[in-house]
Amino acid sequence: MNYGYVKVAAAVPRVRVADCKFNAGQIEKEIIIADGKGVQIIAFPELCITGYTCGDLFAQQLLLEEAELGLMQVLNTTRQLDIISIVGMPVVCEGQLLNAAVVIQKGRVLGVVPKTYLPNYKEFYEMRWFVSASDVSARTVRLCGQVVPMGDNLLFETSDTTFGIEICEDVWAAVPPSSSLALQGAEIIFNLSADNEAIGKHAYLRSLLSQQSARCLAGYVFSSCGFGESTTDVVFAGNGLIYENGTLLVASERFSLEEQLVISEIDVEFLRTERRVNTTFAACRRRVAPEAAIRISTELVNSRELNLMRTYDPHPFVPQGPTLDERCEEIFSIQVAGLAQRLTHTKAKSAVVGISGGLDSTLALLVCVKTFDKLGWPRKGIVGVTMPGFGTTDRTYTNALDLMTSLGVTVREVSIKKACLQHFEDIGHDASVHDVVYENSQARERTQILMDIANQTWGLVIGTGDLSELALGWATYNGDHMSMYGVNASVPKTLVKHLVKWVAENGMDETSRSTLLDIVDTPISPELIPADENGNISQITEDLVGPYELHDFFLYHFLRGGFRPSKIFFLAVRTFKDVYDEETIRKWLQTFLRRFFNQQFKRSCLPDGPKVGSVSLSPRGDWRMPSDASSEAWLKECEG
Structure with missing residues (x-):
């Protein structure tokens, strides 16, 4: 399987102005190299057979004949290759000269696409030599002894994708030809360009x-x-x-004195999913009625084994690169703005948060603190409640108290042990049996305490559960599953950890920073089972349901890309090859799929909470799935 990937290349060959034989040789060389690397479609620059800067030499008959001979040379050299090549050259049609892209494969010219918008301002004066595609009535042209389709509305269909072409200035136009081509089915656009450099122009491009x-x-x-x-x-x-x-996959080196070949894979399966989901795209297709495209079938070629060159981020939810601080601040600000609106709308006098000393409750508390500061409200209006139970360790208990104290919020401590033991006695449950009743009773007792304290203080219970837990259903129904506003509802676990660390390192005093960093390093646990003989956490979440970095990777590609299990597995194996073996990845992918389907009922009745990224599981927004949907097809593929 190729999983929807199409390997493409942009070539930048060396040229000699008006030396078509030399230029054709350089083009051939790049095509042969690209074909050897498994490239399916390769594009070259505008007018690359002659050189773009020939000037008035374009009026010379000899140059035009040499250009056609150069194309014939490329056709003959590459006729045994499967690769589709797009080269730029001047083409004569009905006594007029066109600046054109020529599509070739296996010794055949498949079609000719003339440039639509000819720049004729500042340093450009293409109208001196060429005519626009809009001014040519012919729909075929004779080239290298072949009569082939010609026009600005050609679509080329391969077994894997459909592509269209525009040339340089076309994309700078108010309505680029590529917009029309895309609406008619082009999944990849190739642009043959002669874009010159100027200060600031590259960033704009x-x-x-x-x-x-x-x-x-x-x-x-x-x-x-x-x-x-x-x-x-x-x-x-x-x-x-x-x-x-919108995402840059690969870029060449600028101002190189050598020829260059940049290669990557475009995931057309992902693009098709995006187009199906994005109803605006379909609406544009109905509203804009472009000229019907001429569809050209390319040669059917033997499929090759997929050798994926592009890489995927193992932590797709975590901001990367130079904008890291800006992205973290934006995410945090969305959470704060959401909570501020809810508090002011309800005229709440307090925000009640259960503080466990773990990551999620820490982030929720930090959001509350920032919100109260922004509203100009005293932090004492935030009621942090620590509720030690049978599995609470000294480390998390101490971190919870230290954090609340250093942040200046109201601290309350309510032990749940007596209440739970009474409850076990009331329902006839043996307290020595550490089963799901034993665990969930504690979670529901904590939620009851928070709700009642919120009633006491005229406040709102702020939910702490995150996106990863919601995806896996790792929450007690009507326990920590419930709140009055869930500020972390669309923040996955890998991002929660990163945000807490970011807050710790940006603007926190030394005491708070030290506590926050220790919380980041604490194993993730619900702490519902008693600690071991050394007082350490005995119930580690990632030992039970799997590593969150894997589950977040699965979640992102399952929801954002709509990928099937085999494709997610393929990407995960490549991405985590030095961390997890294949069997481990398969095991946790099965766990993810099984739990994601089985636990939908918990997501169907989620409290309100702000969306912060491109993935959310809110039943009112991004994800609406019946609670009794079958997971059989997904699990069967995963098992295979």
């Missing part, structure tokens, strides 16, 4: 391509002229850029 690929819910492959073009007035840096739905 990247933003433009990113936005267009996102707007079209498409892959976008951009190849621009590089070393060898004339530098009489401008300089070309040789940009090879590949995007997928």
Whole structure:
């Protein structure tokens, strides 16, 4: 299986202006290398057979003939290869000259796409030599002895994807041709360009391509002229850029003096899911009625074994890169803004939070503190309640008290041991049997205490449960599952851990920072089973349901990409190859799928809570699934 991946390349060959034989040789070399690497479609820069900067030489008959001979040379050299190549050259049609992209495969010309928007301002004056695709009535052209389709509305269909083409200035237009092509089914857009460099232009170009690929819910492959073009007035840096739905997958080195080949895989299966989910895309297709595209079938080729070059982040929910602080602050601010609105709307006089000394309750408390500070309310209005039970350890108990004290909130301690023992006696349960009754009774007792204290103080119970727990159903129904507002409801466990650490390292006093960092390092546990003989946590969540970093990886790709189990497994094995073996990944993927389906009933009645990222399980928003949906197909594929 190729799991929907299409391997594409943007080539930036060396050129000699007006030396078509040399340029054709450079193009051939890059095509052969790309084919050897399993590339299915490769794009070259605008007018790469002649060079973009030929100027008035484009009016020379000899240059035009040499360009066609150069294309024939490429056709003959690559006729045994499966790869589809898109090259730029001047093409004569009905006595007019077109700046065109020519699609070739296995010795055949599949189609010709002329440039629509010809820049004729500042350093550009293409209308001096070329005519626009809009000004040509012909729908075929003779090239290299073949009569082939021509037009700006050609779609090329392979066994794996459908792609379209635009040229340079086309994407800078108010309504790029790629928008129409995408609405008609193009999943990947190739752009052959001669984009020159100027201060600040490169950043703008990247933003433009990113936005267009996102707007079209498409892959976008951009190849621009590089070393060898004339530098009489401008300089070309040789940009090879590949995007997928707004995300840059790979980029070439700018201003390289050598030829370059950038390769990546575009996940068209993911793009198809995005288009199915995004109803705006379908609405645009109905509203905009573009000229019907001409569909061209490419040669059927033998599939190759997938050798995935692109990598995936093992922690897809955790912000990365130079914007880390900005992203963390944004996430935290969304939580704070949500809680502030709920507190002011309900005219609550307090916020009641159960503090266990664990990650989730810590983040919820930090959100409350920031919210009260922002509203100008005294922190004493936050009631932190620690409720030691049978499994509470000294470490978590001490951290809970130290954190509340250092943050200046109201501290209350209510032991649940007597109440639970009385409850066990009332219902006839043996307290020495540490089963689900033993565990859930404690969780429900804690929730009852919080609800009643909220009534006492005219406040709201702030939920602490996170997205990962909701996905796995790792919560006691009508226990920690319930609250009056769940600030962590769409924050996964890996992100909770990261946010607590980020808060600790940004603006906290030394005492609070020390406590927060120790909480980050504490094993994740509900602490419902008594500690071991050394007083250490005996019930470690990740030993029971699996590593949260795996479950968050599964969750992200299951929901965000709509991926099937075999594809998630394939990606997880590659991503965690140095951490978990295949059998371990398969085991926890089965656990994830089984629990995700079986525990939907808990998510169907979730309290309100703010969405902070692209994935949420709110039954009122992102995820609506019947509680009795069958998981058989998913588990069967996972077992296989």
